[in-house]
Amino acid sequence: MNTLIVAGLLLVLLGLAYQFGWSRSRALVTPEGVRVHSRPQYHGTLVVLWTLVPALLVLAVWAFFSPGVLHWYAVSQIPADVLTSLDQAGLNSQLQRLRDLASGYGVTGEVQPFERAGGENLARFQLLSFLIMLAAAAGLGVLGLLLARRRIGPRLRARNEVERAISVLLIACSAVAILTTLGIVASLVTEALRFFTFINPLDFFFGTVWAPKFSSTGAGDAGQYGLLPLLAGTLMISAIAMLVAVPVGLMAAIYLNQYAHRSVRAVVKPVIEVLAGIPTIVYGFFALVTVGPFLRDFGNAIGLGISATSALTAGLVMGVMIIPFISSLSDDILNQVPRTLRDGAYGLGATQSETIRNVLLPAALPGIVGAFLLAVSRAIGETMIVVLAAGNAPILRGNPLEPVSTITVSIVNQLTGDTDFTGPQSLVAFALGLTLFIMTLCLNIVALYIVRRFREQYE
Amino acid sequence: MTSTAISTADERRSRIRAGLSRRHNGERLFRALGVTAIVLALGFVALLFTDVLRKGIPAFTQSNIRLEVTFDPELLKVDPAPERAAGQSDADFRAQTLAWQRQVAMLNWNSVIEAALRRAAPAGLEIDSRQILAIAETDARHRVRELFVANPDLLGQTVTVDLLASANVDNWVKGNINRELGDTQQQLPAATRALVDRFEAEGIITQGFAWSLFTNVDSRSAPASAGLLGALMGSLWMMLIVVVLAVPIGVGSAIYLEEFAPRSKLTDLIEVNINNLAAVPSIVFGLLGAAVFINWFRLPLSAPLAGGLVLTLMTLPTIIIATRAALKGVSPALRQAALGMGASRMQMVFHHVLPVTFPSILTATIIGVAQALGETAPLLLIGMNAFVAAVPATPVDQATALPVQIYLWQANENRNFFEPRTSAAIMVLLAFMIALNAIAIFLRSRLEKRA
Numbered sequence: 001m002n003t004l005i006v007a008g009l010l011l012v013l014l015g016l017a018y019q020f021g022w023s024r025s026r027a028l029v030t031p032e033g034v035r036v037h038s039r040p041q042y043h044g045t046l047v048v049l050w051t052l053v054p055a056l057l058v059l060a061v062w063a064f065f066s067p068g069v070l071h072w073y074a075v076s077q078i079p080a081d082v083l084t085s086l087d088q089a090g091l092n093s094q095l096q097r098l099r100d101l102a103s104g105y106g107v108t109g110e111v112q113p114f115e116r117a118g119g120e121n122l123a124r125f126q127l128l129s130f131l132i133m134l135a136a137a138a139g140l141g142v143l144g145l146l147l148a149r150r151r152i153g154p155r156l157r158a159r160n161e162v163e164r165a166i167s168v169l170l171i172a173c174s175a176v177a178i179l180t181t182l183g184i185v186a187s188l189v190t191e192a193l194r195f196f197t198f199i200n201p202l203d204f205f206f207g208t209v210w211a212p213k214f215s216s217t218g219a220g221d222a223g224q225y226g227l228l229p230l231l232a233g234t235l236m237i238s239a240i241a242m243l244v245a246v247p248v249g250l251m252a253a254i255y256l257n258q259y260a261h262r263s264v265r266a267v268v269k270p271v272i273e274v275l276a277g278i279p280t281i282v283y284g285f286f287a288l289v290t291v292g293p294f295l296r297d298f299g300n301a302i303g304l305g306i307s308a309t310s311a312l313t314a315g316l317v318m319g320v321m322i323i324p325f326i327s328s329l330s331d332d333i334l335n336q337v338p339r340t341l342r343d344g345a346y347g348l349g350a351t352q353s354e355t356i357r358n359v360l361l362p363a364a365l366p367g368i369v370g371a372f373l374l375a376v377s378r379a380i381g382e383t384m385i386v387v388l389a390a391g392n393a394p395i396l397r398g399n400p401l402e403p404v405s406t407i408t409v410s411i412v413n414q415l416t417g418d419t420d421f422t423g424p425q426s427l428v429a430f431a432l433g434l435t436l437f438i439m440t441l442c443l444n445i446v447a448l449y450i451v452r453r454f455r456e457q458y459e
Numbered sequence: 460m461t462s463t464a465i466s467t468a469d470e471r472r473s474r475i476r477a478g479l480s481r482r483h484n485g486e487r488l489f490r491a492l493g494v495t496a497i498v499l500a501l502g503f504v505a506l507l508f509t510d511v512l513r514k515g516i517p518a519f520t521q522s523n524i525r526l527e528v529t530f531d532p533e534l535l536k537v538d539p540a541p542e543r544a545a546g547q548s549d550a551d552f553r554a555q556t557l558a559w560q561r562q563v564a565m566l567n568w569n570s571v572i573e574a575a576l577r578r579a580a581p582a583g584l585e586i587d588s589r590q591i592l593a594i595a596e597t598d599a600r601h602r603v604r605e606l607f608v609a610n611p612d613l614l615g616q617t618v619t620v621d622l623l624a625s626a627n628v629d630n631w632v633k634g635n636i637n638r639e640l641g642d643t644q645q646q647l648p649a650a651t652r653a654l655v656d657r658f659e660a661e662g663i664i665t666q667g668f669a670w671s672l673f674t675n676v677d678s679r680s681a682p683a684s685a686g687l688l689g690a691l692m693g694s695l696w697m698m699l700i701v702v703v704l705a706v707p708i709g710v711g712s713a714i715y716l717e718e719f720a721p722r723s724k725l726t727d728l729i730e731v732n733i734n735n736l737a738a739v740p741s742i743v744f745g746l747l748g749a750a751v752f753i754n755w756f757r758l759p760l761s762a763p764l765a766g767g768l769v770l771t772l773m774t775l776p777t778i779i780i781a782t783r784a785a786l787k788g789v790s791p792a793l794r795q796a797a798l799g800m801g802a803s804r805m806q807m808v809f810h811h812v813l814p815v816t817f818p819s820i821l822t823a824t825i826i827g828v829a830q831a832l833g834e835t836a837p838l839l840l841i842g843m844n845a846f847v848a849a850v851p852a853t854p855v856d857q858a859t860a861l862p863v864q865i866y867l868w869q870a871n872e873n874r875n876f877f878e879p880r881t882s883a884a885i886m887v888l889l890a891f892m893i894a895l896n897a898i899a900i901f902l903r904s905r906l907e908k909r910a
Contacts, residue, residue: 163805167719173711174720177733177779180772184743187750248496255493272500277892278507279833281862282885285869289878290510320503327500351482353489374738381740383836388869408742412839415749429840433746437739444738448731 002130006137010055013138014048017145021047024152038158046158049165050148055141062133073125074098077118098122188437191421191430198424199225204431210394210405212414212425225428227435229396233404237315237386238379240400244319245375249326250368256327257334258356269331276324284388287317292389304401309391311400318385322375329374333367333451334360336458367454373447377440383408407432511889515882521669521683522624522632524595524658526575528603529617534570537563540611563608568600572622579663586650593651594658596623598681623671624664626682626876628655632664635875646875672883676848677864682873687884692850693763693843693858694832700767700854701774701831706824708771709778710813716779717786718808737776744773745837753841760842764854769837774827781823785816818906825899829892835862861888 025043028036074095075083086094101111101119152158196204207226252272256265292308295316299306306312337360345355361368391403394410415429541555569592576591577584599622606620607613627646630636632655642649658664675686716733720726748769752758758765789812797807838844843863851858859867865884871877 159803163803166805167715170711170715170719173708174715174729176708176772177712177736177775178729180747180775181732181736183751184739184747187747188743191750248499251493251496252500255490255497259490259493260497268497268501271504272497274504275500275507277829277833277896279835279862279888279892281833281835281865282507282511282889285865285881285885286507286510288869289514320507323500323503351486353486354482356489377738377740381742383740383742384866387836388866408740408836411742411746412836415746415840421750421754430746430750433743437743440738440740440743441735444735445731448734448738 006059006134009134009138010052010141013051013055013141013145017047017051017141017148018044020145020149021045021152024149025158028152028154034154036154037156038160042158042162043152043156045162046156047145047148047152049162050144051141052144054144055137058133058137058140062137066129066133069129070122070126071095074118074122077114077121079114082114102126184437188430188434191427192434194421195424195427195431198427204428208396210410212428223425225424225431227407227432229394230405230407230410230432231435232396232398233311233390233394234380234406234408236311236398236400236404237318237390237406238376240312240315241318241322241379242372242376244316245322245326246372248319249323250330252323253327253330253334254356257331258352258360269328272327273324275320276328278321280321280382280384281388283317283321284384284386287313287385287389291317299401306401307391307403309389309403311390311402311404314386314390314404315400317389318379318382321382321385322379325375325378326371329371330364330368333364333371333454336367336455337363338458364454366450366457370447370449370451370454373443373450377443377447380443381408381436381440383412387412407436411436511882511885514879515884515886517633517635518879518883519669519672520666521671522629522664523667524622524624524664526572526579526595526620526622526663527617528571528575528620529578530607530613530615531571531574532615534574535566535607535614537566537614560608563604566604568604571603572599575620579658580654581657584654586654590648590651591654593625593647594628594655594664596625596681596683598678598684599623621667623681623683624655626873628664629683630875631655632659632666635879669883672880672887676850677846677859677867678848679846682871682876685868685880687861687864687887689847689850690859690861690864690884691887693766693847694861696763696851696854696858697767697770697860698828698832700763701771701828702824704768704771705774705778705827706820709775709827710782710820712775713779713782713786714808714813717783718804718812733776733779737780740836741773741834742836742840744769745840747772748837748841759855759857761845761847761857761859762855763851763858763860765841766838766843766858766860767854769841770831770834773834773837774831777827777830778820778823781826782816782820785819785823786812788819789815818903821906822899822903825895825902829895829899832891832895833862833888835860835866838863839866861891 022040022044025036025038025040028034075091077098078086078091078094082094083091097115098118099122101115102123204225205227207224208228209224209226210229211224213223256269260268288309292310292313295306295310295313296308341359341363342355345359350358386406386409390406390409392405392409392413393403394405395402397404411429411432414432415426421427421430538559541552541559543552547555569588572595573588573592576594580586580591602622603620606618624632627636628651631638631647631652636646645652647655655664671684671686673686673691674688675684676689677687678685716726716729720729748765752765752768753760758768793811793815794807797811798804802810838860843859844867845857845859846867847857847859849857861884865881865888868877868881868884
C-alpha cells in the first residue's frame with residue numbers, strides 16, 4: 001500500500017518535472033534569434049533526472065534504516081519489567097501484537113494497557129516517520145526540480161548531460177556481468193577457504209573416500225571428503241556422453257552441411273535443435289523411468305548386470321542432450337571453411353567424402369576441438385540428469401555399469417536450502433563448486449580462444 | 460615416378476577405374492553414416508516425446524466419485540454459526556468465527572463421507588470403515604467441510620458432491636497397477652477393489668478431466684488432488700523478475716560494450732568474462748545465490764525473488780551476446796547516415812540502430828526466458844525444493860517452480876500414480892517452452908519482414 005503511494009507520488013512528481021523542463025525550454029524559443037542548444041525533451045529529461053536522483057536517495061536511505069528504527073521504537077514501548085520477562089520468541093509475538101494493534105486490525109485476548117498505549121504510539125510513530133520520509137523525498141525532489149529548472153537556458157547543454165547520465169547507466173549495466181563473476185569467485189573462494197579450515201585441502205583433493213557424516217555431535221568426526229570418487233564419476237559420465245554426442249552430432253552436422261538438400265536441412269536442423277531446448281529435468285526423468293529400466297532389462301537379457309541408475313544411463317542421456325550442441329557448433333564451423341578449399345579438392349577429382357575427410361575436417365579441426373571442449377564443460381557441469389539417473393554412489397570404481405556420483409550431485413546433496421554454513425557438511429558444496437568452476441573455466445577459456453583463433457584464420 | 464611417366468594413358472585410366480568402385484563404396488558408407496546420425500538424432504527426439512506423451516496423457520484424466528452427501532445433524536453436532544452482534548469489534552467477531560470453525564473442523568467429517576459411500580454401496584455389504592474410506596481421497600472431508608462452512612444452512616440436507624477418488628483407486632481403475640498381483644502387493648484391500656469395480660460399472664466413479672492438476676497446489680496427504688498451481692505461479696513470478704531485470708540490464712550492457720566502450724584490454728576482459736559466464740554451469744549460479752542472496756543479503760529462503768535474481772544473472776549473458784550480435788549486424792550505412800545528419804552517437808544508437816535490432820532482442824529474450832523457465836539445479840540450492848502447499852501471492856512468499864515440482868513429484872513413493880502425473884507436469888512445462896519458442900519464431904518472421 002505504502003509502496004504504491006510512494007510510487008504514484010513519484011510518478012506524478014516526475015511527470016510534473018518533465019512538463020516544467022519541457023515548457024520552460026519551449027518558452028526559450030519564442031524570442032527571435034535565440035538558438036537553443038538542446039531540444040525541449042532533453043531539458044525535460046534533465047529536470048526529471050535532477051528530481052529523481054535525490055528522491056531515490058532518500059527512499060533508499062529509508063528502505064535501509066526504517067526496519068531497524070521501527071523495531072527499536074516498538075521495543076521501547078514495552079515496559080522494562082515485561083521486557084525482561086520475555087525470551088526471544090515471546091518478544092517477537094509481543095512485537096507482533098503491538099504491530100497488529102497499531103495497524104488497527106485488533107488482536108485476540110485481553111489487551112494490556114501498555115499494549116494499547118504502545119500500539120497507538122507505534123501507529124503514530126509509523127505514520128509520522130512515513131510522512132517525514134515522504135516530505136524529505138518530495139522536498140529534495142522539488143529542490144532538485146527547481147534547481148534544474150533555473151539552469152535551463154539557451155546555452156545549457158542539456159542533451160550532453162542527459163547522454164552522460166545514460167552512459168553512466170549503461171556502464172552500470174555492463175558492471176553487472178563483471179560483478180556476477182566477482183560474486184561467484186568471492187563467494188566460492190571465501191566459503192571454500194572456510195571449508196579448508198575444517199578439512200585439509202590435501203585430504204579433499206586427493207582423498208579417495210567420500211563419506212560426509214551428518215552428525216551434529218562435535219566437529220571431531222565430520223566424515224571424509226575425498227574428491228576423487230566424485231571426479232572419477234564426473235569424468236566417466238562425461239566421457240560416455242561425448243562418445244555418444246561427438247559421432248552423432250558431428251556426422252549429423254557434416255551430412256546437413258554437405259549432403260542434405262536445402263529443404264531437408266530446413267526441417268531437420270530445427271528438429272535436432274529442439275533437443276537443446278528441452279529442460280534437463282525432463283532428460284533426467286526420461287533417463288530414470290525409461291532408459292534406465294530398458295538398459296537393466298537389456299543387460300539381463302545378454303547376461304550383463306547393468307544397474308538401472310548407472311554411469312551408462314546418465315552418460316547416454318547426457319550424450320543425447322549434447323548432440324545439438326555439437327552439431328550446431330560444428331555446422332557453424334564447417335560453414336566458415338572457405339569454399340575455395342572444397343572446390344580445389346573437387347577439381348583434383350576427389351569424391352565428396354574424400355573432400356570432407358581430407359580437406360574440410362582438417363581445416364575445421366581447431367574449431368571442432370573448441371566445440372568439443374565447450375561440450376565437455378557442459379557435460380561436467382550438468383546436474384539434473386546425473387542427480388536423477390546416476391545412482392548417487394560415491395565410490396571409486398571403474399565400471400560404468402554401476403551407480404556413481406558426481407561433483408554436481410554432491411553439491412545438491414550437501415546443500416539443499418541450507419542456510420547455516422557452519423559445518424564442513426554444507427561448506428564442502430562450495431569447495432566442490434570451486435573445483436567445478438575452475439575446471440569449466442579452463443575448458444571454456446581454452447575452447448573460446450581456439451574458436452576465436454579459428455574464426456580469425458579464415459576471416 | 461619413371462614408371463608412371465612412361466605408362467600410357469590407358470593404363471592410367473584402368474588403374475583409376477579399379478580404385479573407383481572402392482572410392483565410391485567409401486562415399487556410400489560415409490553418406491550412410493551421415494544418414495544414420497540424422498536418423499539417430501531424430502529418433503531420440505521422437506522417442507523422448509512419444510515416451511512423455513504416452514505416460515503423461517492418461518494423467519490428464521482422473522477418477523471422480525459422485526456422492527449424495529447428507530449433512531446429518533446426528534453426525535454433525537455443532538452450534539449454529541455465529542452472527543455478528545451490534546457493536547461487536549472486528550477482532551472479537553473474528554475470534555468467535557474462528558472458534559466456530561475450529562469446532563466444525565473437529566467434527567468427524569469422515570463419518571459423513573463414509574455414510575455417503577455406504578449409501579451408494581449395495582445394501583448389506585460387509586466392509587470396514589477404513590476399507591471403504593480408501594475410495595475417496597483424504598481431502599474429501601475438507602471439501603465437504605468447506606461446503607458446510609460456506610453455507611451452514613446445509614445441515615440436514617442432502618447434496619450431490621463430486622469428489623476425487625483416491626490415488627490408489629485411480630491406479631486400480633486405470634490399470635496402472637497390475638490387477639493380477641496378490642493381496643499382499645495391492646495397495647487397496649480386496650473388498651475395496653470389488654466395490655470400486657462396482658462403482659465404476661454403476662457410473663459412480665467416472666473419468667473426468669484432471670482439473671485438479673491446474674487448480675490445486677501440491678499436496679502430500681491427498682496425492683490425487685496434487686496440482687501445479689503453486690508451481691506455475693512461482694515460475695510466473697520468477698519469469699517476471701527475469702524479464703524486468705535481465706532485458707534492460709542485458710540490452711544496456713550490450714549497447715555499452717558494442718557501441719561506446721573503448722577497445723582496450725579491459726573490454727577484452729569483459730568480453731571473455733561474458734562468454735565464459737554463458738558457459739558457467741547453472742549450479743554454480745545456485746551456489747552464488749545461496750551465498751550472496753540468501754546468506755549475505757538475507758533474502759527469504761524458497762522465495763521467487765531469490766530464484767528470479769539467480770535466473771536473471773544466468774540469463775544475462777544470453778541476452779547480452781545476442782544483442783551484441785544483432786548490433787554488430789546493423790549496416791554501417793545506417794549509422795553513417797544518422798551521424799551524417801548530425802545525430803549524436805547516443806541518438807544514432809537509440810533512434811536508429813536499436814529499433815532495427817528489436818526482433819533479434821525480442822527473440823533472444825524469449826529464448827533466454829524459456830531457458831530460465833526450465834532450469835532446476837540452481838533453484839534446489841536456494842531452497843525452492845521445499846514442500847509448499849500455497850499459491851505465492853507476492854515474490855517474497857514461499858514457492859516452488861514448475862521444473863522443481865517435477866523433481867519433487869518424480870521422487871514420490873506412490874510411483875504408479877506420480878509417474879504419469881510427473882509426465883503430465885513435464886507436458887505442461889514442454890507446452891510452455893514450445894509456446895515460447897513458437898512465439899519467438901512467429902514474431903521474428905513478422906517483424907523481420909516489416910523491417
